[in-house]
Amino acid sequence: MLGLMQNQQLLISSLIEFADRHHGEGEIVSRRVEGDIHRTSYREIASRSRKVANALDSLKLAFSDRVATLAWNGYRHLELYFGVSGSGRVLHTLNPRLHPEQICWIANHAEDQVMCFDLTFLPIIKAIHSNCKTIKHYVALCNADALPKDSGIPGLVSYESWIGAASDQYDWPEFDENSASSMCYTSGTTGNPKAALYSHRSTMLHAFAGALPDALNMSARDTLLPVVPMFHVNAWGLPYSAAMTGAKLVFPGPAMDGKSIYELIESEGVTFAAGVPTVWQMMLGHMQAGDLRFSTLKRTVIGGSACPPAMITAFNDVYGVEVLHAWGMTEMSPLGTVCTLKNKHLPMSEQDKLKVRIKQGRGIFGVDMKIVDPEGRECPWDGKTSGDLYVKGPWIISEYFKGEGGNPLVDGWFPTGDVGTIDSDGYLQITDRSKDVIKSGGEWISSIDVENIAMAHPAVAMAACIGVKHPKWDERPIIAVVKKPGAEVTRDALIAFYDGKTAKWQIPDDAVFVEAIPLGGTGKMQKTKLREMLKDYKLPGT
């Protein structure tokens, strides 16, 4: 017997319709490429999303055709989120930090039909457009008068004149909720990038689960600043959860430096922010230098790479901001775990609470996790045994776009490539990427642990731990360090800093100082590149 409930499909268009009706006056504030601050509302975004849908119809775009964006976080990008997916097309967010050739390869692979880009990225478009075989329409996200003349890009139009000519009357189509809604290519550290192809259903369920109190705890009383880019896994689903809850949205545009982010938080009364550790490192540096404090910020979700404990402590103890450490990946839409405390943790000392907070957190409803040993047997949830992390759930890929790479699943589970432990309360702690773990004398050393200790040193801006060959131990860890501007620390002082903080054999054998650690397009440290950089390095005494 089937239930007797209305069989309404879960569609992204319902989010903006809801926000329009229930939070029409809710503000959307954007720092624009033009440098100014722009203000609009959910009502206006809804109206302009309908114009986007009409404008796409007039281009005769078919259902599931891909519309690419190369854009910062801002209101026009948000309109494309709803207008493109809501009208049945697939929003393809391209990462402008990739090499132009790679962007072109990805656009061809996705068979993008339309390219909407911020003027910042005009040089990229100029460099690649003649090789982008499938793109028929180029739209610059600007006013008509800002449209560059003689750009050499055929048929280039401004976004404002493009949607300005379209009606804001539009009946969002009803279709199968399993239809594709958006796509994002993974960073692709090896081989060609592969795409996760999200559906309306997966996006909606992810938005529901992400907003829950023990996940990101979002509400209409929040002012949300997603610093995490809208070109990286849909800004962790925040634009969708924001529309679902009616939270005020603040977009940083291209200005991601510490000063600009701090000023935006203060001027807009941001209560909740989201971003990768490197962004917060820059902002905390700016605040420290000027002895600044927050007046409204309550919590921040940090993920994308391990959040150093020193950062959690600084936010908590100095600035009174709760850090939600979260873990996920492109293939998971991306949310997998969020670290929120349980009742039993509340009476604990701050130091003991920190031991929980530094973990990546509990699986949110919808995400099943297990850790397995090399034979594929499930490891116990004892907080000690580490294993390869596998996940499954309705917003985790079943395969990559166009079946690239074959079947990625093992008995229905997606192997994440991460290694970690899970404790008896269900808290996951990531210790490494499987390819980054260091094996010394038959024992594993977590590169994240080694990095976290270095990051707690006041002179260290960034630290990356890699294994180097050792004649006796097979591999030994070394730490590559970027110093904070004007700060000093010697190799010996840094190594001595590890004393008493970890087991002796886990202390790195050497510290090398570098100008910069190579970062990938999504702000993650690229250890393959670092290893290449240090390929002539030899451990002292070997």
Ligand code: AMP
């Ligand atoms: P991406 O698909 O580019 O978002 O990268 C996903 C990968 O980033 C994961 O598989 C992890 O290796 C890493 N990652 C994400 N969040 C965290 C975190 N909180 N701690 C450690 N690693 C993380």
